[in-house]
Amino acid sequence: MDRLLVTVSTLFFLIGCVRTWQVLNSGGDDPGLIDYGIHLAGFLGQFGFLLTRSVRTGHCPVTNSFEILIFVCWSVCLFYLLVGATYRMSPLGLFTAPSLFVAQALALWLAPDPEPIFGRGPTLFWIELHAALSLMAYGAFGLAAVASIVYLLQDNKLRKHQPDPSFFQLPPLVGLRQVTIRLMFAGFVALSVGLVAGFSEGIPATWVKLASGIFVWLAYALALAFRMWRPQGPRRGAVVAIVAFVLALLSLGGMEVVKANNSKAVIH
């Protein structure tokens, strides 16, 4: 039943994909309220799922790959809704909607989602906080990567000297750069607090988890430090934001694979 909410949310992002296709092809209506509304509807579906799952399991809903993917998508959507309204970045929705649609469709189709059991294992506050904040950081990093993709597209169109109608509907370069840095910084703070929370419970982490956590933290720490003190140019900065997010996703996927293998070994 709760998966139905994710399906509905995914359908809203599918509508967003159609809008993206329309606007980028014909330079149709100005992106804005419609995209924002589509994301809000999708966000409510995700939130409904996460809330229901949380009530059913008694834990932060990040207990399997499906829940983790939806949590990250929810987090991307949350940051989009905040950034879109605050920095007039709602046209970013033209790119977040397809990304969220693909991620959620893959989650519905492929990600394992065993029947949730209430109260499996004790509820450990710091571990739950660690999981939630770390995945919210991934959401911020994800949106930063989307903003960087839009930056590179806009930069490329400007350099070709042939901007198409969609060029004039996407956010300005300076705004995209600022939003990328702010999102990376917000994600970095959330990840740092999340890592500290993870250590606070006193439960030893597996080496894979520890290594990937520190790896992602270091990658973003270096990217931000260079951007602040030794700027290499916004184009290179955008590429770094995209590569860093891909690496973060790979490390998250790696952790899940190792966790799944360990579970199988325990069962056998």
Next chain:
Amino acid sequence: MKYLPRIEATKPEVFCIGLSHQTAPVGIRERYALPPSPELLRGLAGLAGIGEVVVLSTCNRVEIYTSGSAEDARVSLRTRLAECEKSCPEDFSHFYEFRAGQAISHLFRVACGMESMVFGETEILGQVKTSYAQAVSAGTVGKILNTIFQRAFQTAKQVRSTTNITRGSVSVGSVAVDLAERIFGNLRSCHVMIMGAGETSEKTARALLSRGARGLFVSNRSFHRAATLAAELGGLAIHFDEWLTRLNDTDIIISSTSAPHYIVRRGQIENSLFLRRERPLFLIDLAVPRDVDPDVDQLDAVFRYDIDSLEGIAREAMNQRRKDIHLCEEIIAKHTHEVLHKLLSHVNINDKTHALERELQTNLSCNPELLGESKPPA
């Protein structure tokens, strides 16, 4: 006493007389520039054959729209126009006249910017609205012109929102401003530098300042000319060899010197990049031969546009606008047909000689697509 239009007393035929940039040079247009004061409007409305009147007077056109008896209005208005200062009989060959459906259709085309000097420009709609409001406050608008003008505003709105005829910039200055806004977003924190005080660079700088750019440096080989232009635009004049020292404070450079070689070179810009801390630099090179080394295109956050690329974008925008002409014509034809029907329902339908009905019949027989019958492609 408030003037009351004599709508009921006359036949509701719509008539338009006017002249525009398409039919008359400015020397003739200025003779007939009628400031639509309440006195003028009421005076016109008092002429024989005129029940309602609206005067549209802009720098590119003077048009008088009336309802009443078209033939009587024609005679009265030509007599009145002949009374204008410096008027001469030859001028009337520059005037155009439209009746009923043609007059309505013409107004719709004007409101949509299809008759403007810059095809698709939107300022004209505001001017039509102002003219209408002036006539309303003078009390010279009744049911017929009200119906027609309100529909003109609707038509223009529909044309704007469903076609591309107002999209894109069609002049070098406005293209440069649009590009600057796509780079910097808000121009309020941007500083502009003019290198070489040419006419196009001055216009472009004015356009950027009007959109909020907050500072201006003017650099010219003749410091006197730089100082004059800077004073005029509220900027700061600097000596020509000082421009590089101001580069870090500048976001947009408009260059139009007559130098036979590059003034802005890649090395000069490259050296400033670290201090700019990822702040973009927009170089608008209006000079021929070019002032900015095209090699700067390789630098991150540096965007160079020369006159050809700016004109290319403006031309492309104009082509896009013109591609949608047939869509605009369809919308206008539909609205004209509907207004004619609506007006016809207000008059005595037994009066078979009524001009509006005749016009409607003519329109329908000439344009079967108005009845939904498809026309074979040309």
